[in-house]
Amino acid sequence: MQNLILVGPMGAGKSTIGRLLAKELRIPFRDSDKEIEVRTGADIPWIFDVEGEQGFRDREQAVIADLSQDEGVVLATGGGAVMRPENRAALRAGGRVVYLHASIEQQIGRTAKDRNRPLLRGPDPRKVLTDLMAIRDPLYREIADLVIETDERPPRIVVHEIMERLDSLPPR
Template sequence: MSKYNIFLIGPMGAGKSTIGRLLSKELNLPFKDSDREIEARSGADIPWIFDVEGEEGFRLRETGMLQDLVLDERVVLATGGGAVLRQENRQLLTTYGTVVYLETSVEQQLERTSRDKRRPLLQQADPRLVLTELLSIRGPIYESLADITIHTDGKSPRGVVSEIMEALDQLNLNRAQ
């Protein structure tokens, strides 16, 4: 199995899309954002899918999209924060690529997502509570899947990309030995 794909995982607001675009340029690989791919394939935006099909309907679409994209090989993919919830998705990510966990604090997530109305799970009275609960469930899953973990709080996207590149070099050196 090839590990040429780079899969970025982590909570919403961790910077997966921004960092993914920069990383794809650095690696000279195409960049895909799973949420944008789902929207393009379905002709509907994520909030609409959540409203009409619920989270389960969205997760089914996400799995189908991942099944297609992982076979492309040689892509940088920013996943949605909840992509790791389904066992099938976890298997796809760990089998077909190197998994990079962009770890970030709830405070940083709040700062980065406060004005974003396209995040259905945050359209609640207490987004901090939602983010805290999501991280308590998803955090251990992110950690278990990660080949590389980078803490993003207070770092520039370019700085995070540099750290990822260094870690990828180390992984390749370790695998070569």
Template sequence: MIEKRNIFLVGPMGAGKSTIGRQLAQQLSMEFFDSDKEIERCTGADISWIFDLEGEQGFRYREEILINQLTEKKGIVLATGGGSIKSKETRNVLSARGVVIYLETSIEKQLIRTQRDKKRPLLQSVGQCPQFFQTLAKERNPLYEEIADIIIPTEDHSFKIVAKKIIHLLEKP
């Protein structure tokens, strides 16, 4: 049986953090949170509007505060925003308060998974530009790796199978 410790999912957009997170929470009888959805719920505004009004820096500030609050809870699964790890404070909080799982995926898979997504603010200005994803990967992948307790690829299996693999890894002593 898995101890009810916090599980924090990090990784790039399109890695499956929200979908896998919901499945993990359901299978482990834990509460699920998606940091982006929680920001929208708390502010009454969608992420794109916050980006437009406050810029990425304003959004990241809100995100840092929210993740700090959510990670104080016990027995949760949290899907973080892809850029949340840009904050050193957020990286420290995630590392200290739970198991950090980096959901790794290729740029090609990200392009496929996000091609119809109209809600991601960072994609609204650049669209489906592989160079944009490469730039993000170069900046963020080392940060995901820095805090990851577990790294698991998500591109070769369904999200349901990935969730089962994560549970199996968490069950190991």
């Protein structure tokens, strides 16, 4: 079975939907951010503090290169994984890519209390999310086989739509 790779902004539901999708498909679930934490023995905010965003992105690239070569997994990626061309190429080659699209309002609602989001520590998370979305949305769309709206939709409904729409995709 081909991998299913979930991309999208913070708060789009990649981890939650990924776990449900993996369960439905009876295949393993992987989360690139969790894998980085396991491999380093440190959480992402600590990596950002010590190594900066560049250091984190280097680790992320290595993990994505590894995980995208797995077979028959659902892979949830970090929101910024699409920033590097090498990651986009690895994800695209690694399986079917599903872009979970979420509005800025949804992203704010889902990330407001999460202290594990180093990019949102500043005084204006809305501006950060808006700026990130302006840069990243075209990159998510560039590699996506499917774009799925997640706003105000229960995760199980989103999973059902992904399953339904995947069946109708032509082979690539």
